Amino acid sequence: MVRATIWTVGLFGAGTALTRVLVWPWAEPIVLVALGLALLYVSARSGVRERRARSALSPKEAAV
Numbered sequence: 447m448v449r450a451t452i453w454t455v456g457l458f459g460a461g462t463a464l465t466r467v468l469v470w471p472w473a474e475p476i477v478l479v480a481l482g483l484a485l486l487y488v489s490a491r492s493g494v495r496e497r498r499a500r501s502a503l504s505p506k507e508a509a510v
Contacts, residue, residue, distance in 0.1 A: 453488050457481050 461477045468477075 450489070454485065457484055 458481060461481045464477050465474045
């Protein structure tokens with residue numbers, strides 16, 4: 447959760463800086479779309495990781 451917060455604050459901080467530097471009328475919508483795509487990319491990349499395969503033996507069988 448902390449990682450997602452850091453990414454969100456960082457990306458929107460960068461977006462705010464870009465919209466203040468670029469003063470043309472379509473800068474803000476383009477930056478917002480780019481931020482949305484960046485957040486989707488980051489969230490897809492840091493999704494659920496695959497678990498390692500467990501052994502076919504149960505813990506009792508493995509202890510024997």
